[in-house]
Amino acid sequence: MIMQVGGALPTSPWELVTTSSAATKLVLLVLVAFSLICWFLILLKWIQFRRVGKLGNRFFDELERTTRLEDAYHAVMKLPPSPYGRLLREGINFFSELRPGALQQTDAGKTATLTATQLEVLRMQLAKEIGAERDLMARFIPWLATIGSVSPLLGLLGTVLGVMDAFLGIAAGGSGNISAVAPGVAEALITTVLGLAVAIPAVIAYNIFASRLGVFAGELEGFAQEIIGAMAREGRV
Secondary structure, eight states, X not given: OOOOBTTBOOOSHHXXXXXXXXXXXXXXXXXXXXXXXXXXXXHHHHHHHHHHHHXXXXXXXXXXXXXXXXXXXXXXXXXXXXXXXXXXXXXXXXXXXXXXXXXXXXXXXXXXXXXXXXXXXXXXXXXXXXXXXXXXXXXXXXXXXXXXXXXXHXXXXXXXXXXXXXHHHHHHHTOOSHHHHHHHHHHHXXXXXXXXXXXXXXXXXXXXXXXXXXXHHHHHHHHHHHHHHHHHHTXXX
């Protein structure tokens, strides 16, 4: 319950916070912690997606300068590690295990190609790598959804506790005029406001990153098909 400081009622949101009940302060502290975590994750994922985007542009620029799969492999392996490079390496390594030395043969027509079963296993290996890369990029994104869902509920909890405390104080004091009710209601609404302030950017960021994650996974799947297509053009599958 709000206490009067020096006989004066709180006149600002900060005074409402400093004079609020212990339960309200606890809810506010939790919401502040959620807000800090939320903005840290937003910054972290923004940097990660931006970095992967730059690596992807550099990777595909280098890839366009080559004509053969073997040349592309050696060219991109000199670049900094990226999801696209790891996917290419997974496909090439698996092919090399099935057909040792076949990738170095210039006359691909004389090279024994993969069977239908081996080609299907190659697709599974690439799909497994795509899933691993997607999971890596999706790390911590669900936390934004959790914060966006829980924060309004915590704010509502603080509001309910504040209203209960305010009415209990009114009942104990025997006064029901507006000057006695308003400070308690104002205190109770602070947690709702903060809960929404935490939830809104968390939900927006979650939707943005989830969309970018879908685009990223689609790019990997498309590149996996390009790897198999390149092998087919060179007569290796």
